[in-house]
Amino acid sequence: MNTIAMKPARSMLFVPGNKPDWIEKSVTAKADALILDLEDSVPPDLKVEARGIVKSKLAWLAEQGQRVFVRINRTPYLYNFDDIVAVVGPHLEGVVISKPVGPEDVDCVSMMLSEAEYRNGVALGSTRVIPLLETARALELAFEIARRDRVGAICGATARNADVARALGYVWTQDGRESLYFKSRAVMAARAAGKLPIGGVWQQVRDLDGLKRASVLDRNLGMTGELVLHPSNVGTVNAIYSPSPDELAYYEGMIAALEHAQANGRAACIYDGEHIDIAHAKTAREIVASARSINA
Template sequence: MASTTIKPIRSMMFVPGNKPNMIEKAAGAKADALILDLEDSVPADLKVEARGIVKSKIAWLAEQKQRIWVRINRSAHLYDFDDILAVVSPLVEGIVISKPCGPEDIHTVSSMLAEAEYRAGVPVGHTLVIPLLETARSLQLAYEIAQHERVPAIVGATAKNADVARALKTVWSLEGRETQYLKSRIVMAARAAGKLPIGGVWQQVHDLEGLKVSSANDRQLGMSGELVLHPSNIEIVNRTYSPTEEEVALYQGMIDALEKAQAEGRASCIYDGEHIDIAHAKTAREVIELARAFNH
């Protein structure tokens, strides 16, 4: 199993690569990471221009302490090598790729990245890959995709009427019953490979109450974060995937209670009306560690 890990991500916001003003504004939106998009949000006749704009903004965004990802295009038979050559940099955390058919696409783009890294003097293996699993075959092979050493996270996004819905012929609902299985499959595959599962994406960006429901559903299924389309959505998403002060206090109390019990020669105790043992303390420490990661 590969061991690629990254700092947790609650929110990854797409920003059209052909809009320099939007890129600059996005740096202050408080998303955990930005995805500068060269793909679907850029008109075909502006893709070359967008590539240049994105390349020109990388250093500035890095100065703002912004985590940077770039979604690249597919070419006829590969991923767009010109996109890759333009954006590979020590300042870019990785690329996002759409609609891989399976693990072979991850291997292909990894080889392309290695060549680009070599040419740019970037350590080979630096640039990570987050695949958007939008085809039926990639969803079926989620675990195999997640195992690749360049992949730190896989995305199971279920936007209304988008690629996944078309691939699986699902009918969208706010409750998300039609996508619970595939999202759980993403979570299980990612966790089994030691990677992060990412959900989303909420297209009805001005319906903040709907976003709260959708995000809470994804979090309940085990997602670690989600894709975001609009700055107004970030605060809700970040809050959904962050342990609250009350949760941190509860879990710290759990750890303290168990340590006290262990000091008295017991392996378990009753805390807040529940039986707890070492397994619960492990969970508590993970939650506290996650909270600390987002507070620094």
Template sequence: METYRTLLFVPGIKQQWFEKIPSYDMDGIILDLEDSVPLQLKAEARAYVAEAIPFLSSKGIQVFVRINKGLQEYDVDDLKAVVTQGLTGLVLPKPEGPEEIKKLSVIVEVLEVELGIPVGTIRFIPILETARSMQLAYEIACCDRVIGITGLSAKNGDVARALGYQWTPEGLETLYLRSKVVMSARAAGVLPIGGLWQDIHNLEGLKKNAAFNRQLGFVGELVLHPSNVPIINEVYSPSDEEITYYSGMIEAFQIAEKRGETAIMYEGEHVDYAHVKTAREVLTTVDRMVRSK
């Protein structure tokens, strides 16, 4: 599975920004046709995004598009325009439950067949923004094509309105939501994705919030501004100290294992097979990040 530490939103109507995207060093881009596009400019933005997908994918960029949604169905015009060669996936706003995801998957399959794209190529990242979708996080995460679900904790956004919480920098009011999304995603074998940090110029607050999200088990975040990308990338990448620590653990354990010992002390702590398995997973993540560069 790809590593998505940073998924950067770019408004679909801002065509003049598209050429800058390859310089942003994010793991994936989300060209947005939804909330950042005025209603009267939806068709124009759709055309811009459709044209940008092959250009960006040719640069090796993972391209997602956030499409529009009515009361019950996702916008067919959006789908017909953006489901094309080079598209990595669709970001789905405000799903109510797995039934919508399954219905959309059938529509996308028809489009893939028509275009000669291998069935299943286009993946989904649902944004859990309604109370029902949060309650059904695991069921949504288990749907075909879903590679990640989001546990957002923004101030005054759709999630805040849906749950009625009052935002604080400490984030206690969204702790349960975020933890539930992480657990649901992990149980389903997909990526738990956090965000969104709205005070984009408060970089210290961004770093602190992202560090807490990583502690909870998130693997990356949706990002609103290019200046936030390096910070989120750093937070969600194992540090040099972590790499040294886990590499040393594996080495020490291998030496002990040759002596017939599988429960040892390493830097003052008990270590056995479970801890070494964690260490190897961390280093595998590092290797994946290096290969994706």
């Protein structure tokens, strides 16, 4: 199995799979990754057509340098194997699965992906899985889900009146207090398993101030990126999850200050009025490396 860590994605933009022109235009939004949707955003009578459209666009999107995931459908008993066989290949980074009840659903879709990889001639284990934690049991078993080999990230996302709200019976508020506990559980589960925690989803797509507040909250909780519903929201999310020039300068200065202290036989120093030591510099180096990766 592929155990290499998944590259972070600040923004993962949903695009309906039955809209070929939207798929092509979505590249200009500059999302770190697209999620071509075969599920909720596609009418039932257009799902087969959407599958063909998505399959036909994967190579073109790869030529544009665009990372791509596909959200597949779920049947009453399995995830849709026709969706999986159609999209698995060298141009697909992974699949997004909705409403897993628990880790056994991830195991099931993993076996289906292995069969599709075998049939389509791609490396075994190369297709990632991103589960959307939308059931109470999945949220309770977040770590068991996250630690599965194929899982690259888990989504502790919320949306007003959507699946998670219904599953847990909470009342959505703009300040997000009702979702802090299970979002933090998703972050801890992902981090403990060495995977990425992803937040979102902001449904009031014209309210960019609200989007900014919600994204800042997720970032502060430890999320590494957001699910995004509209191209106009991508820039805001990318900015929230990217260190500003001032932040970058601050952390580079912190690294330099500690290196200077260590060169003079000290293990700690005062930097910008704050005590710092090797633990702080390690955090600073991770932030600087992440910023350089984004810029690259």
